Amino acid sequence: MRSDVAIVGADRTAFGELYEREPLALIEEAFLNVSKNCGIYKEGGVSRKDLEGCFLSTYFLQQTNKIGSPDGFVSEKMGIHVPIQISRSFSSALSCAYDAIKSGKHNLVLVGGVEKMTDRLGKIRDDIMLLEDPSSYYAGATPETNHELMLREYVKKYGIQGEPLQSFNRTLAQIAVKNHRNATKNPKAQYQKEINVDSVLRARGRRYLGTFDFAPVSDGASAVLLASSKVASNYTDKPVYIVGLANATDFLSHQARKDRERFLATRLAMQDALKMAGVGKEQIGLLEVHDQSTFTEMISLEDLGFAEDGKGWTEIRGSLENNKPFYEIGGRPVYVNTNGGLKADGNPFGATGGAQFCEVFQQLRGEAGERQIKELKNGLVQEVEGFGIKADVTILGVE
Amino acid sequence: MASEPIEKRVSYVSDKLRGSQCNCCGMKYETPVDYCVECGRESFGKMRDINFFFEKGKIEVCALVEEPTNRFVKLGPFLHGTVDFGDSVRFPARITDMFVDTKNIDPSLFEGREVVPRFRKRHAVGKSEIVPYTALTFTLADEYYPFQKHEITTPKKEYEDAGIVGFGVYTSRFRIKEPGLERSVPFLDEDAVTAAVEAAKLSLIQTGVDNTKVRKVYVGSESNPYAVKPIASKVVQVADLGEEESGGLRSVDAVDTEFACKAATGMFKDAVGVVPLEKKFGKNDGPNYTMVIGTDNSQAAPRDEPGGELDNFVGYGASAFLFGNNDVIARIEGWHSCTSDTPDFWRRDREAFPSHGGRFTGDPAYFKHERKAAQKLMSKLNLKPQDIKYFIAHQPNPKFPVLIARELGFKEEQFSTGLKVLKFGNTYSNACLVGLAAVLEVAKPEERILMATYGSGAGSDAYSFVTTPQVNDIKGKQKFTVQHQSENPFLQFVDYNTYRRLKLGI
Numbered sequence: 086m087r088s089d090v091a092i093v094g095a096d097r098t099a100f101g102e103l104y105e106r107e108p109l110a111l112i113e114e115a116f117l118n119v120s121k122n123c124g125i126y127k128e129g130g131v132s133r134k135d136l137e138g139c140f141l142s143t144y145f146l147q148q149t150n151k152i153g154s155p156d157g158f159v160s161e162k163m164g165i166h167v168p169i170q171i172s173r174s175f176s177s178a179l180s181c182a183y184d185a186i187k188s189g190k191h192n193l194v195l196v197g198g199v200e201k202m203t204d205r206l207g208k209i210r211d212d213i214m215l216l217e218d219p220s221s222y223y224a225g226a227t228p229e230t231n232h233e234l235m236l237r238e239y240v241k242k243y244g245i246q247g248e249p250l251q252s253f254n255r256t257l258a259q260i261a262v263k264n265h266r267n268a269t270k271n272p273k274a275q276y277q278k279e280i281n282v283d284s285v286l287r288a289r290g291r292r293y294l295g296t297f298d299f300a301p302v303s304d305g306a307s308a309v310l311l312a313s314s315k316v317a318s319n320y321t322d323k324p325v326y327i328v329g330l331a332n333a334t335d336f337l338s339h340q341a342r343k344d345r346e347r348f349l350a351t352r353l354a355m356q357d358a359l360k361m362a363g364v365g366k367e368q369i370g371l372l373e374v375h376d377q378s379t380f381t382e383m384i385s386l387e388d389l390g391f392a393e394d395g396k397g398w399t400e401i402r403g404s405l406e407n408n409k410p411f412y413e414i415g416g417r418p419v420y421v422n423t424n425g426g427l428k429a430d431g432n433p434f435g436a437t438g439g440a441q442f443c444e445v446f447q448q449l450r451g452e453a454g455e456r457q458i459k460e461l462k463n464g465l466v467q468e469v470e471g472f473g474i475k476a477d478v479t480i481l482g483v484e
Numbered sequence: 485m486a487s488e489p490i491e492k493r494v495s496y497v498s499d500k501l502r503g504s505q506c507n508c509c510g511m512k513y514e515t516p517v518d519y520c521v522e523c524g525r526e527s528f529g530k531m532r533d534i535n536f537f538f539e540k541g542k543i544e545v546c547a548l549v550e551e552p553t554n555r556f557v558k559l560g561p562f563l564h565g566t567v568d569f570g571d572s573v574r575f576p577a578r579i580t581d582m583f584v585d586t587k588n589i590d591p592s593l594f595e596g597r598e599v600v601p602r603f604r605k606r607h608a609v610g611k612s613e614i615v616p617y618t619a620l621t622f623t624l625a626d627e628y629y630p631f632q633k634h635e636i637t638t639p640k641k642e643y644e645d646a647g648i649v650g651f652g653v654y655t656s657r658f659r660i661k662e663p664g665l666e667r668s669v670p671f672l673d674e675d676a677v678t679a680a681v682e683a684a685k686l687s688l689i690q691t692g693v694d695n696t697k698v699r700k701v702y703v704g705s706e707s708n709p710y711a712v713k714p715i716a717s718k719v720v721q722v723a724d725l726g727e728e729e730s731g732g733l734r735s736v737d738a739v740d741t742e743f744a745c746k747a748a749t750g751m752f753k754d755a756v757g758v759v760p761l762e763k764k765f766g767k768n769d770g771p772n773y774t775m776v777i778g779t780d781n782s783q784a785a786p787r788d789e790p791g792g793e794l795d796n797f798v799g800y801g802a803s804a805f806l807f808g809n810n811d812v813i814a815r816i817e818g819w820h821s822c823t824s825d826t827p828d829f830w831r832r833d834r835e836a837f838p839s840h841g842g843r844f845t846g847d848p849a850y851f852k853h854e855r856k857a858a859q860k861l862m863s864k865l866n867l868k869p870q871d872i873k874y875f876i877a878h879q880p881n882p883k884f885p886v887l888i889a890r891e892l893g894f895k896e897e898q899f900s901t902g903l904k905v906l907k908f909g910n911t912y913s914n915a916c917l918v919g920l921a922a923v924l925e926v927a928k929p930e931e932r933i934l935m936a937t938y939g940s941g942a943g944s945d946a947y948s949f950v951t952t953p954q955v956n957d958i959k960g961k962q963k964f965t966v967q968h969q970s971e972n973p974f975l976q977f978v979d980y981n982t983y984r985r986l987k988l989g990i
Contacts, residue, residue, distance in 0.1 A: 207554070208554060210553050210554075211553040211554050211555065214553055218576075219494075220498070220515075220575075220576055220620070221564075221576040222553070223494070223498060223576075223606055223607070223616075223618055223620055224564060224575070224576035224577050224578045224618070224620040224621070225549055225552060225553075225556045225559065225560075225562060225564045225578035225607075226549075226564050226576055227549055227551065227552060227553050227564075229551075230547045230549055230564050233547035233548075234545050234546070234547050234564075234565065234566055237545035237546070237547065237591075237592070237595075238544070238545050238566075241544075241545060241595065290548075290550065290586060290587070291548055291586060291587070291588070291589055291590065291591070292547065292548050292550065292591075293547075338514075338576070339566075339576070340514070340566050340574040340575060340576050341514065341574065343572075345566070
């Protein structure tokens with residue numbers, strides 16, 4: 086399937102606690118990685134001078150590194166003067182870049198994401214909470230409790246209790262185990278080691294979600310090169326096309342939302358993205374979903390329409406029990422978070438989506454190494470900004 | 485919150501859970517909005533303010549917070565959840581007044597339980613910053629602090645002179661047991677400000693007084709968390725005292741006073757005097773009221789340090805008394821005050837703990853002033869001890885008030901009802917007030933009450949009150965009585981180390 090806008094290169098830095106490195110050194114590395122790989126038809130790869138515009142995404146640089154104008158920094162560092170726009174999530178930046186190409190304004194643009202969260206490790210949870218949902222923050226919420234409340238709303242709404250509740254809890258723990266296993270095959274992931282179900286369950290104590298259910302705090306950068314389809318062949322012979330993308334927004338306060346057990350924004354974005362792509366869900370074989378917690382991986386499957394409401398966990402339970410690398414949903418394999426997800430790959434907010442795009446890009450081109458899925462035609466990236474405030478769904482495809 | 489304008493706006497909304505309701509469709513919002521999202525521009529100018537501080541909610545879901553964010557660390561672990569007020573109004577909530585056993589608690593068991601919004605400190609801040617408060621803190625309605633609605637009632641009877649119309653008393657759920665007495669201990673998020681607000685709220689509930697008719701508030705305290713910034717203004721904002729003006733202002737006078745333990749009682753006569761003067765110089769549109777609050781969360785050095793003797797007796801709590809000349813429950817028959825410059829107890833500016841003059845606080849200070857004020861008033865009114873049904877003295881410890889009562893010729897049945905130091909400890913500016921409230925809760929019509937207060941530094945105010953037949957009207961109007969707070973199955977007793985931690989607060 087073709088469209089007017091193609092990804093011609095995608096790459097990233099390793100994610101993790103990169104204490105020694107400056108944020109801009111990370112974005113530089115991500116760009117160099119991607120440009121080198123686009124050099125099939127061009128000596129030395131894509132140069133920074135070839136870029137017609139940049140779309141940067143960072144959620145926290147102002148808080149963590151007191152960098153209020155990352156655009157100026159990038160301009161200075163790279164010696165370029167093209168338009169640079171800032172977004173808070175990678176998918177948002179990519180969506181703006183898509184529009185810029187689609188409108189005919191640009192032919193080649195860079196989408197970059199960077200975050201340096203460990204530079205403010207001691208205060209980052211306060212920052213995240215205050216920015217994501219201030220009134221909950223004032224009532225003592227933490228970034229983790231919002232997930233726990235969401236889960237409890239789900240359990241309550243669908244009447245899950247007793248034995249099924251234990252099974253539900255175990256299923257969520259297995260999601261973390263599965264993502265860690267996937268990350269062992271991803272050399273750039275933050276946590277490349279396996280964990281077991283018992284350690285996930287033990288860390289929970291009297292809570293439904295514990296330390297091992299949540300994505301970490303990370304540093305990292307990612308970069309994607311977008312080109313109009315008419316020039317894409319100048320950079321690669323294996324372009325990946327953006328066939329559908331959409332986003333939607335929801336209320337800042339979790340308590341003010343109508344359905345508090347799921348993210349409405351994901352549902353709305355998915356509907357629009359599918360409509361635009363003109364493909365059915367059954368044609369999508371890989372989902373990179375925004376698993377800030379094990380619960381949000383599960384609920385994303387429902388919100389994206391791959392599982393029925395209230396049944397997401399029962400649909401994936403069997404596959405997880407049998408340690409399958411995919412979820413067998415509707416009689417076919419659906420791969421989810423083959424890179425390890427946010428849980429094990431890492432979650433440097435502004436750069437996170439870039440890693441998701443890298444994964445789908447590599448998978449669709451058959452370059453995912455040990456993680457490679459066979460016969461993949463379409464992949465999907467779901468990215469959530471804040472705590473369900475905004476969701477982006479992007480569907481990618483190859484011919 | 486490093487930004488004062490933001491803090492002002494946040495506290496204006498969340499100090500009392502201020503929201504909006506659309507007059508077109510009835511839709512409710514949990515924050516103030518200028519228009520209804522359903523009705524759009526039709527609803528401009530048709531939104532009315534509502535607040536949920538006097539309402540109750542239900543826990544929808546809740547979660548255990550074991551690792552709070554930085555500013556909440558000292559409060560943790562605690563329960564955080566969603567509270568449903570019906571009509572799609574929900575608030576995030578911190579459940580307070582609770583020590584959470586992280587090993588055994590099951591947050592699911594709290595789902596569906598009714599909770600009451602409480603006014604508490606929001607989280608810790610730096611020493612020089614504005615203290616943030618909130619009403620996003622809740623306690624279980626079927627435990628220590630019951631839910632009560634504030635229903636405004638029309639006054640039945642007008643009196644010539646202003647007197648006591650009603651009162652509210654607040655002490656915390658936590659106590660420490662000492663030989664011979666129990667003392668009330670604030671929870672981590674309580675202070676003199678939160679107690680003052682609770683007392684004001686409870687006084688409105690008991691009396692059914694229209695909060696907008698309160699024209700002046702006095703708050704007496706020696707433990708205001710601020711050296712400069714009144715408690716009274718916070719009470720006005722949260723309890724909605726005085727008529728509302730545009731721009732978030734209210735037409736009400738508010739002032740803090742300080743005179744050690746008599747900061748509040750010294751204002752009783754002023755409060756009585758302002759009621760008729762308000763008719764003359766202020767607005768004359770029916771009943772008006774004044775409010776006097778005594779609130780204290782006084783500090784004391786640890787027991788093994790100089791001045792630590794105070795740590796044997798210090799309590800916590802506040803009372804609010806409403807004065808007016810409608811539905812008076814006790815009229816004032818006479819008063820006498822005396823003052824001398826006596827350095828018996830003091831706290832220098834910026835000192836954490838007060839100091840005292842040891843034995844010097846007894847005879848030359850407490851007894852001398854109490855004796856003089858009480859005797860002068862009794863002789864002026866030509867009263868003998870047997871003419872007085874109840875006697876209340878300032879009660880810094882269990883011994884002094886008994887000695888002065890006996891010296892003045894009172895018997896145990898006359899002074900025991902108002903001797904609340906045994907249940908709450910020395911509550912400083914609130915000490916005599918809580919005694920007076922305990923007496924008024926049980927007093928019958930036409931009974932005489934003599935109250936002789938004491939404030940170090942030093943001075944005493946003696947008042948003679950006589951109850952009216954309407955003293956019976958307040959009975960049953962308040963669930964959260966002094967009696968209820970003295971003997972409650974949900975009281976939680978703490979050890980000395982926990983007490984010190986709670987006292988230090990966040």
